[in-house]
Amino acid sequence: QKEVEQDPGPLSVPEGAIVSLNCTYSNSAFQYFMWYRQYSRKGPELLMYTYSSGNKEDGRFTAQVDKSSKYISLFIRDSQPSDSATYLCAMSRNYGGSQGNLIFGKGTKLSVKP
Amino acid sequence: NAGVTQTPKFRVLKTGQSMTLLCAQDMNHEYMYWYRQDPGMGLRLIHYSVGEGTTAKGEVPDGYNVSRLKKQNFLLGLESAAPSQTSVYFCASSYARAQETQYFGPGTRLLVL
Numbered sequence: 001q002k003e004v005e006q007d008p009g010p011l012s013v014p015e016g017a018i019v020s021l022n023c024t025y026s027n028s029a030f031q032y033f034m035w036y037r038q039y040s041r042k043g044p045e046l047l048m049y050t051y052s053s054g055n056k057e058d059g060r061f062t063a064q065v066d067k068s069s070k071y072i073s074l075f076i077r078d079s080q081p082s083d084s085a086t087y088l089c090a091m092s093r094n095y096g097g098s099q100g101n102l103i104f105g106k107g108t109k110l111s112v113k114p
Numbered sequence: 115n116a117g118v119t120q121t122p123k124f125r126v127l128k129t130g131q132s133m134t135l136l137c138a139q140d141m142n143h144e145y146m147y148w149y150r151q152d153p154g155m156g157l158r159l160i161h162y163s164v165g166e167g168t169t170a171k172g173e174v175p176d177g178y179n180v181s182r183l184k185k186q187n188f189l190l191g192l193e194s195a196a197p198s199q200t201s202v203y204f205c206a207s208s209y210a211r212a213q214e215t216q217y218f219g220p221g222t223r224l225l226v227l
Contacts, residue, residue, distance in 0.1 A: 008154070032213040043118070043204050043218030044157070088157065092213055100212045101172060106156035 003027050006089055006105030015114050019076040023089035023105045026070065030091040030103075033065050035074045038086045038107065047087075048074065079112045086110070115140050118219035120205050126225045127195045135190040135222050137205030145208045146188040147172075147216065148180060150201040157204065162212075163188055195226045 006023045013019055021035075031052055036044035048063040050056045050072075056063045062075040072091070076083055089105040121136040137146065148160040149172075159172030163182040177199060179191045188207075192199060202223050206216040 006156075034213075041221070043206070043220055044216075045218065046215045049213075049215075090157075101159055101162065102212050102216070104157040106154060 004089065004091060004103050004105045007108055008106050010109040010111060012111045012113060013079055015079060015081060015112055017079050017112070019079050019083070019110060019112075021074040021076075021087050021089075021108050021110070023072050023091075024070055025072075025091060027093070028067070028070065029093045031094075032092045033063070033072050034090040034102070035061075035063055036088040036090060036104075038088060040085075044088055081112045081114050084111050117141065118205055118207055118217050120203075120219040120222050122222060123220070124223045124225075126227065127192075128227050129196060131195050132191070132193050133195065133224075134192075135203055135205075135224075137188045137190070137207075137219060139186055139188075139205075139207040139217070141207060141209070141217065142185070143207035143209050143217075144185075145210060145212065146182065147206045147208075147212070148178070148188065148190045149204045149206065150174065151204060151221075152201050160190065160203075195224075197226045200224060200226045 004025045033050045035048040037047045038044040053067045060077045064073040086107040086109045088107040090102040118139045147162040149157045161180040163169045166185040169180045181189045202221045205219040208214045208216045
């Protein structure tokens with residue numbers, strides 16, 4: 001079993017829809033959770049960062065971590081065509097050292113249709 | 115500020131040839147990373163550096179070497195390219211730890227024939 005599992009999609013939604021993107025993981029030692037957004041032929045950029053469990057909100061984006069279920073989510077409200085991209089989850093164990101390196105999911109490709 | 119830049123943007127190699135990918139950052143970041151991204155595999159860490167003069171192996175280091183002679187530059191070398199190294203290579207940097215925001219370059223597309 002891979003450490004981080006993410007459904008690659010593709011996921012297609014109409015403009016204005018609520019989007020839910022998810023990752024599951026197997027290592028209970030993960031404490032740091034991130035979501036990166038990657039537009040086509042570009043490098044990833046950090047979207048959301050969460051430490052341990054709980055929710056974090058930033059504008060139309062909400063990141064949720066459920067450590068008991070080993071499950072993280074990214075919600076996008078009022079989705080826009082400009083949100084069309086690949087979304088990568090990433091996580092790590094310790095703050096520093098080799099176990100601080102990020103483990104990425106495969107990414108979910110999202111398309112928001114006007 | 116240019117952020118993270120990568121040279122070249124695209125390259126075609128024949129099996130057995132060598133090449134060096136250059137990454138440069140102008141943000142005075144301590145940490146730098148090399149990833150490869152393959153369809154269905156996601157981003158995987160090749161090598162990383164926690165400061166000038168230091169390097170360490172990541173998840174998939176075989177067939178690659180790196181050097182960090184200057185703080186702002188991180189070089190990735192392929193001594194004898196193989197078709198399995200066909201990929202998109204991304205360089206990233208962060209101020210300190212990997213959990214802090216990593217800034218990615220635009221990528222280098224490498225095709226090994």
